[in-house]
Amino acid sequence: MKRRFLCAILAGLLCLILVACGSTSSAGTSAAASGSGAAPGSAGSNIRVCIVYSGSLGDKSYNDSCNEGAQRAAKELGVEVKNLEASSSADEWKANLLSAAEDGYDLVICSSSNFEEYLKEIAPEYPDVKFAIIDTTVAGDNIVSVSFAQNQGSFLAGAAAAMLTTKTEISGINADKIIGWVGGMDIPVLHDFYVGYEQGAKYIDPDIKILQSFAGSWSDPLKGKELALAQFDQGADVVMNVASGTGPGILEAAAEAGKYAIGVDLNQDDYQPGHVLTSQLKRVDTACYMVIKSVVDGTFEGNSVSYLTIKDNGVSLTDFSVMKDALGDSFPQDIVDKVNELEGKIASGEIVVDNYEGFGPSAS
Secondary structure (H helix, E strand, O other): OHHHHHHHHHHHHHHHHHHHOOOOOHHHOEOOOOOOOOOOOOOOOOOEEEEEOOOOOOOOOHHHHHHHHHHHHHHHHOOEEEEEOOOOOHHHHHHHHHHHHHOOOOEEEEOOHHHHHHHHHHHHHOOOOEEEEEOOOOOOOOEEEEEEOHHHHHHHHHHHHHHHOOOOOOOOOOOOOEEEEEEOOOOHHHHHHHHHHHHHHHHHOOOOEEEEEEOOOOOOHHHHHHHHHHHHHOOOOEEEEEOHHHHHHHHHHHHHHOOEEEEEEOOOOOOOOOOEEEEEEEOHHHHHHHHHHHHHHOOOOOOEEEEEOOOOOOEEEOOOHHHHHHHHHHOOHHHHHHHHHHHHHHHHOOOOOOOOOOOOHHHO
16 A cells, blocks of 8 residues: 555656646647547547557657557547657656556556566556557566567568669669668667568678667657768668657668668658658557557457567568659669568568567567
């Protein structure tokens, strides 16, 4: 009881801080209040959902993808949705999760693996609250986990990048076989991205050189731009962005340098048209929606794990159409043909993509 009393005090203090700061972002608004909820009487009209983020909405990437799934659920299922955004402060991530649990939501969704340790600590204290976490696995009778075969999608991205770096007839492509990769936080799930990216690139060319950097933040586009420009200066023709809100800087660097980038999570192909070869889609929106729907349908089952692969349409690449429009007749169609071939081989099991330690279906 003492612990719950202290938790309530902490949650209350967080609310006072938010009010004092005059926050008017989506962190304090429900889907129904913003007009995105379904009509009263819908299946989920009495269900309240809170999503906690380890960053901010508006990243045009991971967080926005998660929110798209939540807003779809609000519209189609009638649930009430609240978003709690945060800075890069781990203390704020924990405080937001605690606040959501204390407020008695029917479902609290941890949007990323950054919440893993906090969820392990907090969920057992609130057995009547349903929790979900995306992008990692946490055991618990009231916890559902959803993770992705991001390594499979990155295999395709690495293969595409390795092929592009040989197309010296295209403006901005040099004779060096070098590609790059810039991540946000240095965390295990991003290493799983990189493992696939490296394997896919070396499937095409075993001798290719791959540059790797971490920005240390999900919300520092200037740092992302700096790191990408450094990789371009070292001879990379194309750099993959795996950095959420830091990512726009990576894409901007590609345009500024006259080079190329690969987007992530959402379709970022038209963010810098003609400089984004493709984007690796990671269907965080699907994960968020399916968890909410399980609560509405009454099928939510704790201690369960979903692992979304290429075969499940959990990960894929975009269709290269924006780059095709930009390059016209000089667009290298063989890249698309090869990507499609590799995608089929991964789905069938002919190609097995390596995982970073602790990831993959065996870890689920």
